[in-house]
Amino acid sequence: MKYVYFFSKDQSDGDAKMKELLGGKGANLAEMASLGLPVPPGFTCTTEACDKYYKLGKTKLFASLKPEIDAALKRLEKATGKTFGVGPNPLLLSVRSGAAVSMPGMMDTVLNLGLTPATIKALIESSGNERFVMDSYRRFIQMFGNVVMGVDHHAFEYELEAVKKAKRAKLDTDLSVAGLVEVIERYKAVYKKATGKAFPTSPMEQLYAGIDAVFRSWNTPRAEKYRQLNDIRGLLGTAVNVQTMVFGNSGENSATGVAFTRDPSTGDNKYFYGEYLVNAQGEDVVAGIRTPQEITLKGSRAWAKSQGVSEGERKANFPSLEEVMPKAFKQLDAIRVKLEKRYKDMQDLEFTIENGSLYILQTRNGKRTAQAAVRIATDLAKEKLISEKQAVLRVDPASLDQLLHPVFVKASEDKAQQIAVGLPASPGAATGQVVFTAEDAEAWAAKGRRVILCRTETSPEDIGGMDAANGILTSRGGMTSHAAVVARGMGRCCVAGVGDVNINYKTKRFTCSGVTIKEGDWISLNGSKGFVYKGQIDTVDPSLTGPFGTIMKLADKYRKLGVRTNADTPHDAAVAVKFGAEGIGLCRTEHMFFEGSRIVSFRRLILVAETVKRLREAHGIVDLAALQKACGKDAKAVEAIKQYRQALRELLPLQRKDFAGIFKALKGRPCTVRLLDPPLHEFLPQDAAGQKEMAETMGVKPIEIKRLVEALHEFNPMLGHRGCRLGITYPEVTEMQTRAICEAAVAVKGSKPEIMIPLVGHVKELANQKAIVERTIADVEQKKGVKLNVLIGTMIEVPRAAVTADEIAKEAEFFSFGTNDLTQMGCGFSRDDAGKFLGDYVEMGVYEYDPFQVLDQDGVGKLLSMACELGRKARPDIKLGICGEHGGEPKSVAFCHKVGLDYVSCSPYRVPIARLSAAQAAIRG
Ligand code: ADP
Ligand code: MG
Ligand code: MG
Numbered sequence: 001m002k003y004v005y006f007f008s009k010d011q012s013d014g015d016a017k018m019k020e021l022l023g024g025k026g027a028n029l030a031e032m033a034s035l036g037l038p039v040p041p042g043f044t045c046t047t048e049a050c051d052k053y054y055k056l057g058k059t060k061l062f063a064s065l066k067p068e069i070d071a072a073l074k075r076l077e078k079a080t081g082k083t084f085g086v087g088p089n090p091l092l093l094s095v096r097s098g099a100a101v102s103m104p105g106m107m108d109t110v111l112n113l114g115l116t117p118a119t120i121k122a123l124i125e126s127s128g129n130e131r132f133v134m135d136s137y138r139r140f141i142q143m144f145g146n147v148v149m150g151v152d153h154h155a156f157e158y159e160l161e162a163v164k165k166a167k168r169a170k171l172d173t174d175l176s177v178a179g180l181v182e183v184i185e186r187y188k189a190v191y192k193k194a195t196g197k198a199f200p201t202s203p204m205e206q207l208y209a210g211i212d213a214v215f216r217s218w219n220t221p222r223a224e225k226y227r228q229l230n231d232i233r234g235l236l237g238t239a240v241n242v243q244t245m246v247f248g249n250s251g252e253n254s255a256t257g258v259a260f261t262r263d264p265s266t267g268d269n270k271y272f273y274g275e276y277l278v279n280a281q282g283e284d285v286v287a288g289i290r291t292p293q294e295i296t297l298k299g300s301r302a303w304a305k306s307q308g309v310s311e312g313e314r315k316a317n318f319p320s321l322e323e324v325m326p327k328a329f330k331q332l333d334a335i336r337v338k339l340e341k342r343y344k345d346m347q348d349l350e351f352t353i354e355n356g357s358l359y360i361l362q363t364r365n366g367k368r369t370a371q372a373a374v375r376i377a378t379d380l381a382k383e384k385l386i387s388e389k390q391a392v393l394r395v396d397p398a399s400l401d402q403l404l405h406p407v408f409v410k411a412s413e414d415k416a417q418q419i420a421v422g423l424p425a426s427p428g429a430a431t432g433q434v435v436f437t438a439e440d441a442e443a444w445a446a447k448g449r450r451v452i453l454c455r456t457e458t459s460p461e462d463i464g465g466m467d468a469a470n471g472i473l474t475s476r477g478g479m480t481s482h483a484a485v486v487a488r489g490m491g492r493c494c495v496a497g498v499g500d501v502n503i504n505y506k507t508k509r510f511t512c513s514g515v516t517i518k519e520g521d522w523i524s525l526n527g528s529k530g531f532v533y534k535g536q537i538d539t540v541d542p543s544l545t546g547p548f549g550t551i552m553k554l555a556d557k558y559r560k561l562g563v564r565t566n567a568d569t570p571h572d573a574a575v576a577v578k579f580g581a582e583g584i585g586l587c588r589t590e591h592m593f594f595e596g597s598r599i600v601s602f603r604r605l606i607l608v609a610e611t612v613k614r615l616r617e618a619h620g621i622v623d624l625a626a627l628q629k630a631c632g633k634d635a636k637a638v639e640a641i642k643q644y645r646q647a648l649r650e651l652l653p654l655q656r657k658d659f660a661g662i663f664k665a666l667k668g669r670p671c672t673v674r675l676l677d678p679p680l681h682e683f684l685p686q687d688a689a690g691q692k693e694m695a696e697t698m699g700v701k702p703i704e705i706k707r708l709v710e711a712l713h714e715f716n717p718m719l720g721h722r723g724c725r726l727g728i729t730y731p732e733v734t735e736m737q738t739r740a741i742c743e744a745a746v747a748v749k750g751s752k753p754e755i756m757i758p759l760v761g762h763v764k765e766l767a768n769q770k771a772i773v774e775r776t777i778a779d780v781e782q783k784k785g786v787k788l789n790v791l792i793g794t795m796i797e798v799p800r801a802a803v804t805a806d807e808i809a810k811e812a813e814f815f816s817f818g819t820n821d822l823t824q825m826g827c828g829f830s831r832d833d834a835g836k837f838l839g840d841y842v843e844m845g846v847y848e849y850d851p852f853q854v855l856d857q858d859g860v861g862k863l864l865s866m867a868c869e870l871g872r873k874a875r876p877d878i879k880l881g882i883c884g885e886h887g888g889e890p891k892s893v894a895f896c897h898k899v900g901l902d903y904v905s906c907s908p909y910r911v912p913i914a915r916l917s918a919a920q921a922a923i924r925g
Contacts, residue, residue: 003049004068007033008041008079016343021046023239025098028363035342037335038359041079042093042243043072045211047100050237053215062208069207072242080244084114085203087122092136092245095210097217099238102364103226107217107238108147110210111282112140112245116201132250134180135172139249139281141187141199144206148213151194159186171290173279207242214240229485246359248352249281255325255353256280259295261336262346264368267375267547271298272336276321281352295321295329328358339363344385345394346376369427369528370399378547381554389923392554397890397916402427403548404579404909405493406539408526416524416533420512422473422498424530425484430471430493431524431536434517436508438465445469452523454510456503458483466492471525473532475501475510493527501532544578552580552912555919561896562903563914564670566883568592573665576908580915583669583752584662585816585905586883589737590678592658598651599683600697605647606680607698607708608640609730615641624732648736655737659744659753668750672816672883672905674795675737675769677758679722681712718821718830723759727769734772742780742788754791756816761798763807770811793879796867797821805867809874816905817864819884819892823851826860852885855892865899881905890917897921 005013005022007030014022014030022030026044033039045065053061077083082091092114097107115123115137124130138160145151160183164172167179175183191199200206217223218238227233248256259274275292277285285292294300300320304311309318322329332351335358339347348366352359368376377394380386386394405428432450435441438461441453445468453469455462457476466472466486471493474483478497487494503510508519515534517523524537544552564585565576573584593602612624615637621627624645631637662671685691686709688702695702714720727734738755745751757769770792777790793814796802802822805815824831829838831852841847847856855861864882871878881903886892888906893914896904898921906914 001048001064002068003046003065004043004072005030005046006041006043006072006075007039008075009033009036009039010079014044019100020236021048021239023047023098023100023241024102024364025096025362026239026241029241029243031342032339032360032363035338037338038357040244040246040359040361041076042241043069043076044098045069045240045242047236047239050215050218050239054219054237058212058215062212065211069242076244082244084207085116086118087125089126090114090119090122092119092123093207094241094243094245095207095214096241096243097214097238098241099218100235101230101232102367103223103230103232107214107223108143109282110140110143110147110213112136113144113206113210114203115140116203116206119203127250129250131177131180132247134177134184135175135249136247136281138180138183138187141184141191144199144210145187145191145194147217148209149191149195151191155190155194156187159183159190162186173290211240211242214238243361246352246354246357246361247281248277248354249279250354252279253325253353253356254279255321255328256282256285256351257292257295257321258285258348258350259332259336260346260348260366261340262366262372262376262379264346264348264366264372267346267368267372267379269379271296272333273299276351276353278324291318293318293320295332297322325353325356328353328356331358335360340385344380344390346372370396370402373399374403374551375547378550388554389558391551392558392916392919392923395551395916397893397913397920400548400912400916401909403542404912405429406541407528408524409538409540412538413526413533416535416537418531419515419517419523419534420498420500420532422475422495422501422530422532423479423484424526424528425479425481425496426472426487426492426494427528428471428493429524429526429528429537429539430469431522431539432470433520433522434510435465435469435519436503436505438462438468440519441465442468452525454501454503455483457481458486471495471527473498473501473523473525475499475503487527493525495525495527495530495532498530498532548912552915555916556580557919558922559897559915559918560922561893561901561914561918562881563911563918564672564881564883564903564905565908565911566887566905567662567908570661570665572908573662576911577665577667577669579908579911581669581908581911582903583666584671584673585881585887585903586756587662587671587673589655589674589676590682592655593651593676593683598654601647601650601654602683603694604643604698605651605733606683606712607700607705608643609680610708610711611637611640612644613729622731644732648732652736652740655740656744656747659741660748663744663748663751663753666751668752670752670754672754672756672793672814672881673737673741674756674758675724676726676733677723679712679714679717679720680726681709681714681717684709684712718824718832724757724765724769725759727757727772728765731772734769735776738773738776739780742777742790743784745788745790746780746784746786752789754793754814756814757792757794758818759798759821760794760796760808761800763804763811766794766808766811791879795821795883796864797825799826799863802826802863802867805870806874809871809878812871812878813875814879814881815867815871817867817880817882817884817901819855819860819864819882819886820852822863822884823856823860826863827851827856849891854889855884855886855895857895861895861899868899868901888914890920893917894921894924 012030012034016027016031019027022044082089084091095110123133142156146153163183169175188199248254255276255278257276262269263273274295294303297320304314346366347363350362373395377391381391408429432452435451441451442465444451450470452471454473457474472487474496475498484496501510501512510517522536524533562582564583565581566586567573567576568588619630628641691705692702695705741753745753760766791813793812795818796815797818880901883905887904888910904914
């Protein structure tokens, strides 16, 4: 097995396609070297070596690695004309990690490796710059000590600060040789104290310790955590890049910097976005020790304007690279174009300038916001660098969520009083009244108020309040704090770690920049920038045109799957239509029994339902009017039947109005309506106070309500008296709902209702309900003198239904897969209880993902595809869709495409995600 791949301008063993083996960094270094870009030569130890490091152990691996490294070092010495570990022209190296997927900041780099007393002397002679050599050495001790030996970097920084203070040096660059020598002495002492050993003076020992440290870093808790958080799986390990050093810290004609070929936050391509520092090394630019400078003049001027820096001061203290080193800048700008042409994507690159000569140290596809991703993909397609299909594949569907939320009206935001800045933890804009507990957030939101939840930090028990809030502010915690991660997951705007905010839970207020904000006061958050404002700021809905519109249009061009939405109200339906929904795939009707006065009518029905059922059985009469007559003088019985009929009469027009509203919002798009589904006890008050109140309204004794609640109690409501089972027991409810739907369809021209019978397990259940529905449709048609075209179908959510789908398809014109219940019943765990073990299951790899979020393709998916096949056999033109949570989840959508469903249906805000996911699935084939 070949473990070491060499790269140089004359010859590279690898290329950009070998990311799995060489890591992203190594593969791109090889590629750039082959392209003729100025890349310092070096070699890459493969990810397979890392894998073997863990499988065989360090000693065994290093034994087989050594001959290859020796040979590569020889080649490197030849390519550079320098020698490792000896003068007169010593070769210094960087040791850099790099996995196939970029994991920024997860594994650290060691620079200037190979400095020893002998090479230091030689380098001072050859460079004639003692300061630069000493600066390199102190950096090396710190990086080697920290990265390789695990010495706390604070211990080093403490000494550096102490010497700087003593020498009255403001910046690192102000330190003289003597100062640096003192830092080095102190660093060595820190090293010795922490490790018990003297700092190594053998270059080979340094090199192997460096390689070992990179391999080791692959399995540190923070690296594992990062992979877990970002769902990075199936990699062999990290590669190790050993590369010739170039020195940005060798004087005023040297520099180091980072750049993006396009603006990573907006996608703009107006100028070259990047920063640099003169006489600096490594990550000085991002470490914030000095103010980095813009690389272009344009960017520099824009920066100065935003910071209130005058042109004179800018020119004197913060000039652009374009001004300072015009030749290197021009070369860099040409490389920008070349790299984009080669990689056909926005690049994030690292460069160093050594005595005026430019070197490129890294390139990769740059990380970007969702807004930038969409903009860049559409622009690149316009520029013909990529095809339409490639543009569609470039955007992560899940990220679109960020573009669908409201933003501040710019003029109002400009006028608002900013009181603090925190981390832009979750994008969007939020305005609301301040509350300090999750409970208050929920309570206030329930009353229809907009709230901002303010906490020092959040914890899992705050989830309900976080969901209820318009926005979340925390005074502690970073981009990966609980608040940040959860808020991003919910699509809730969040500003985290606002250190200036001092929260006092007792007095329910916070102070910040001399401003006191009390509970109930209005504040506003810009989650995309991390800004906190006092007062209310107007928001506008995001623009669905521009690049977003373009990418959606392309998605629609290539997708095969239809995309519908799950919506129960005209408002949700209208939002979804705006987002591109082609109809409603699931309209739940439960709230039509709940809101306002309807609950009174429905509770009255529930109260007498049992009596009516008994009377019906006793008399053997189904028709209610006939039954009422038959009961004759039994006043109680007659009253019960009357009440039952009265309740239905009250509900009918209300539901008709609800349906008409939804049909109107749909403007002729189809609407699948699910008949009543939840068990009846969900509609009754469970607490004594509520029961008392209900008793008063109904004119009965509280004990009767209590008894009713007890009678309806179920041990396992999920598998209880619900779904079509209700319609079978109480056929009038099915009839009333059907009538409401049909009459609304008559009233709203062009409506396309589809009636869905829930929770069918046996074809006879469906046949029973279908007969009622058909009879009712015929009745409405006859009374109104119209012809209606109403599809009748069923939800497939009981495994038995999936298995007997051929039987069921004889009665059903469509199937809609209710994958929430199908997952519960298919996997055999209830959604409400699975939280206790599902997390562990996923961690242990029993299930790859939480099957309630990502469809379990091998199990539940098999039920689904089997049902499709059986269904189509019995009824070739059967319409097939999915309406569970999975309908908006990219991996599940791809599966739906594969099994050939007609459409997916998901919540309104996921409609664009589903459209794009469906297009990607179609393009990937
Ligand atoms: P990361 O993966 O964290 O970006 P890198 O391996 O890219 O780490 O190294 C960090 C920085 O170290 C680079 O941006 C570059 O400035 C510097 N660096 C790495 N290798 C060299 C080298 N051979 N010569 C000069 N600087 C280097
Ligand atoms: Mg780093
Ligand atoms: Mg880097």
